[in-house]
Structures are given as C-alpha cells and as structure tokens.
Amino acid sequence: MFAYSQFLAKLPYPTSDFTGQTVIVxxxxxxxxxxxxxxxxxxxxxxxxxxxxxASKGEAAVKEIVRTTEADPSRLEVWPLDLSSFDSIKAFAQRAQSLERLDAVVQNAGILTQNWKVEEGMESHITVNVISPILLGLLLLPKLRESGKxxxxxxxxxxxxxxxxxxxKFQEKSADRPLLEALNNKDKTDMGDRYNVSKLLLLYAVRSIARLSPVxxxxxxxxxxxxxxxxxxxxxRDDTSWSQKIIMGVAMKxxxxxxxxxxxxxxxAAGPDVGVGTHGKFLMNCQVYPNGPNVESDEGKALEERFGKELVQKLEEIRPGIYEDMF
Ligand SMILES: NC(=O)c1ccc[n+]([C@@H]2O[C@H](COP(=O)([O-])OP(=O)(O)OC[C@H]3O[C@@H](n4cnc5c(N)ncnc54)[C@H](OP(=O)(O)O)[C@@H]3O)[C@@H](O)[C@H]2O)c1
Incomplete structure (x- = not known):
C-alpha cells in the first residue's frame, strides 16, 4: 500500500473554486x-x-505567497495560534467568531520529535497533535455551522x-489505568512510536466528534x-542526532x-466538492481509505470508545460545558 501510494497514486491538481470563502490553515x-x-x-x-x-514566520509566508501568486496581500491574514497553549487556542477561536464567514479549517500544524516534553500537563505530541486540534475544531464548529447555513x-x-x-504499536493500550495517564509516563514511553500513536488517537477523536455531529x-x-x-x-527538524537527520533526509528524498x-x-479534504461521504473518514490519495486494524479490529473499537470517553473528560476540564454547547 505504501509503495503504491508513494510512487503510483496520482494526486489531482486542485481546481475547486473557493470564491468568496474564508479558510483557516x-x-x-x-x-x-x-x-x-x-x-x-x-x-x-x-x-x-x-x-x-x-508572527514573523507567518508574515514571511504571506510575502512568499503574494510573490508567487500576485495576490492582493489583504486576502491573507496572520493570526497567532500556539497549540501548546489552551489559552492561545481559546483566544484564537474567540477572534474567529468575528469573521464574516468561515468555510473551512485545515488543522495542519503538528510535531514529530524524539524529545520528551510536557505541555499543558501532557506529553507534547498528545497536546499538539491530538487534544489541541480537537479543542480548536470544536470551538470553531459553531462558526462553520453558522456560515454553512x-x-x-x-x-x-x-x-x-x-x-x-x-x-x-501503542503499548500504553494495555495499561490498567486511563490512557491519557499511561501516555504521560516518560520512563515507559517508546518515543519512536509516539507520533504514530498521536495520529491514531487523532483519528479516533475525529471519528468520535464526526459521529456526534452528523452532517x-x-x-x-x-x-x-x-x-x-x-x-x-x-x-x-527536531530529530536528535545528525545521523538520524541524514538517514531520514536520504530516505525522504x-x-x-x-x-x-x-x-x-x-x-x-477541505474543498467545497469533497462530498459528505468523507465525513468521519480517513482519506489517503484524495480518496476514502480503510481505517486499518488499529481502528477496525475488536481491540481497536474498544480502544476508540475508551479514548473517546477520556477525551470528553479532558475537553470538559479544559473548557467546561464544551460538549453540551457543541452537540
Ligand atoms: N511531511 C510528512 O511526510 C507528513 C506525513 C504525514 C503527515 N504529516 C502531517 O502534516 C502536518 C504538517 O506537517 P509538515 O510535514 O508540513 O511539517 P512542518 O514543515 O514541520 O510544519 C509543521 C507546522 O506546524 C507548526 N507547529 C508545530 N507546533 C506548533 C504549535 N505548538 N503551535 C502552532 N503551530 C505549530 C509549525 O510551526 P513552526 O514553523 O513555528 O514550528 C509548522 O508551521 C503535520 O500534522 C504532520 O504530522 C506530515
């Protein structure tokens, strides 16, 4: 599947029309x-x-996009957002309420690192790649709904x-305590697996909020x-050694x-023509793809349900009443 995807799959050049729309990336x-x-x-x-x-990196990106597209710079705005801070996410979402409309949000920011770091009380992959994007997504959902209507x-x-x-591999799944607690044990963490686990948990979380918010x-x-x-x-960029960087650099080339x-x-995925059939789905090569055994096996289903309950509890701690307000 990997070889097919990387070498043979053709990704269509985007042609959808976004006229009039506002998109957050x-x-x-x-x-x-x-x-x-x-x-x-x-x-x-x-x-x-x-x-x-x-902000300075955002301004540089605007310059680069304006240079290559000759777009009017007023079509691009740089807003501060730090996914390592729940306050930053709340402030961003609050500001987004003032937008005239919001059509799409692309939750792209993410990290991959071998270094253990705690942010907002959780290991950084769990905060930045899972909890924060879901928090932001839920806080922006009312604006997306309002604009859609x-x-x-x-x-x-x-x-x-x-x-x-x-x-x-998600070895933490066997722990006889909450997953989020088990994922916070530095001594028992396989950092080589942590990014993969964070993206699996993100998929569990996306599926769970999609179920709660049908189209x-x-x-x-x-x-x-x-x-x-x-x-x-x-x-x-954060990989620890130069040798690792070189190996990954060559492999990626x-x-x-x-x-x-x-x-x-x-x-x-964020296009106006993407289709309701993608709701709650995992997409690869611009198509709906199988979720894989980590989701579809009996064990995967049980884990998704277990993580879903912990997610509700965690988000309610961060922003009390969020589930009642959103669903
Ligand atoms: N590249 C791949 O092969 C690949 C494959 C599968 C999935 N992905 C996913 O694709 C997404 C984009 O990755 P990329 O390859 O484009 O990586 P990238 O070049 O490293 O870009 C990551 C972006 O996330 C931002 N970011 C990191 N931590 C943040 C935080 N705490 N708050 C706000 N922004 C933060 C970075 O900002 P700074 O520049 O300020 O650090 C950067 O803009 C990620 O979710 C990644 O997991 C990538």
Whole structure:
C-alpha cells in the first residue's frame, strides 16, 4: 500500500473554486500548510488565515505567497495560534467568531520529535497533535455551522493525520489505568512510536466528534481526517542526532512526495466538492481509505470508545460545558 501510494497514486491538481470563502490553515508558515494556503489563494479564496505560533514566520509566508501568486496581500491574514497553549487556542477561536464567514479549517500544524516534553500537563505530541486540534475544531464548529447555513455551502473541518497510524504499536493500550495517564509516563514511553500513536488517537477523536455531529441542514459541516503521505518538509527538524537527520533526509528524498503534491490532499479534504461521504473518514490519495486494524479490529473499537470517553473528560476540564454547547 505504501509503495503504491508513494510512487503510483496520482494526486489531482486542485481546481475547486473557493470564491468568496474564508479558510483557516494552522501551521501555514511552512511545509504542507504553506503549500495548501498557496493553493487556496490561487483557487480564489476571499481570505486565508495563516495561523502560526511565530508572527514573523507567518508574515514571511504571506510575502512568499503574494510573490508567487500576485495576490492582493489583504486576502491573507496572520493570526497567532500556539497549540501548546489552551489559552492561545481559546483566544484564537474567540477572534474567529468575528469573521464574516468561515468555510473551512485545515488543522495542519503538528510535531514529530524524539524529545520528551510536557505541555499543558501532557506529553507534547498528545497536546499538539491530538487534544489541541480537537479543542480548536470544536470551538470553531459553531462558526462553520453558522456560515454553512448562511451561505448555503457545506463547511469543512479537516484534520491532518498520518498513514503512520496504521503502524502504531501503542503499548500504553494495555495499561490498567486511563490512557491519557499511561501516555504521560516518560520512563515507559517508546518515543519512536509516539507520533504514530498521536495520529491514531487523532483519528479516533475525529471519528468520535464526526459521529456526534452528523452532517444535517442544521449542522452542514463535514469533518474528516487525511494523510498527505510521506512528503518533504521540516517535520524531522527536531530529530536528535545528525545521523538520524541524514538517514531520514536520504530516505525522504527517495520516497517522499514534494510538499506541493502532498498539500493537494489537504486542499481536497477541505474543498467545497469533497462530498459528505468523507465525513468521519480517513482519506489517503484524495480518496476514502480503510481505517486499518488499529481502528477496525475488536481491540481497536474498544480502544476508540475508551479514548473517546477520556477525551470528553479532558475537553470538559479544559473548557467546561464544551460538549453540551457543541452537540
Ligand atoms: N511531511 C510528512 O511526510 C507528513 C506525513 C504525514 C503527515 N504529516 C502531517 O502534516 C502536518 C504538517 O506537517 P509538515 O510535514 O508540513 O511539517 P512542518 O514543515 O514541520 O510544519 C509543521 C507546522 O506546524 C507548526 N507547529 C508545530 N507546533 C506548533 C504549535 N505548538 N503551535 C502552532 N503551530 C505549530 C509549525 O510551526 P513552526 O514553523 O513555528 O514550528 C509548522 O508551521 C503535520 O500534522 C504532520 O504530522 C506530515
């Protein structure tokens, strides 16, 4: 499947029309987010919000997109967003309520690192790749619904996962205590598996919120999760040793898609023509793909349910009443 996906699958060049629409892209200063933002501008979006943790990097991205597309710079706005801080996410979501409309959100920002770090009380992959994007997604859902109803367009809330979720060993699943607690045990963590686990948990979470928020006339929002496949980008920047960096660099040169090619999968998932059939689904190569045994096996189903309950509890701690307000 990996070889087919990387070498043979054809990713259609995005052509959907985004005229009049507003799109948020997290982590749009570099890598896949930057290339997706460039596509959105080329596809006539009215406004792209470049959501970044470092304003100067966001401004540089705007310059680069304006240079290559000749777009009016007023169509691009840089907003601060740090997924390592729940306060930053809440402030961002609050600000988004003032948008005239919001049509799509691409939850692209993410990390891959071998270094253990705790952010907002959890290991950083769990915070940045799982809990924070789901928190932000839920807080933006009312605006997406409101715009969908007002403008007669189905909103899109797309999460960038990874096909590495298929490979997650997830040894913490056997712990006889809450998963989020087990995932916080530094001494028992396999950091080589942690990114894969975070993307599996993200898929569990996306499926669970999609179930709670079906696409209806009152909630015209598609929620999906995609993998861009292996792409060249800065994602390995935190790898500890130079030798690891070199090995990964060479391996990626051989198998990886260009960042632009990978970004087409983001634009597809968040596009106005993506189709209700993608709601709650895992997408690869711009198509619905099997979720894999980590989701579909009896054990996977039980884990998804177990994690779903913990997720509700965690999000309620962070923002009391969030589930009642959103669903
Ligand atoms: N590249 C691949 O092969 C591949 C494969 C499958 C999935 N993905 C996924 O694709 C997404 C984009 O990755 P990429 O390859 O484009 O990587 P990248 O070049 O490293 O870009 C990651 C982006 O996320 C931002 N980010 C990281 N931590 C953040 C935080 N705490 N708050 C706000 N923004 C934060 C980064 O901002 P800074 O520049 O400020 O650090 C950067 O803009 C990620 O979710 C990744 O897991 C990538």
């Amino acid at each position: 997290t982590g749009a200063n570099t890598g896949l987010g930057l290339e997706a933002a460039r596509h959105f501008v080329r596809l006539n979006v009215a406004k792209v919000i470049i959501a970044v943790r470092t 007002a403008y007669g367009k189905v909103g899109r809330l797309s999460f960038v996962g990874s096909d590495l979720q298929y490979l997650a 209806t006339p009152d909630s015209p929002v598609i929620i999906n999760c995609l993998t861009p496949g292996a792409c060249t980008s800065d994602i390995f 051989i198998v990886a898609r260009t960042t632009e090619a990978g970004s087409r999968t983001l634009v597809h």
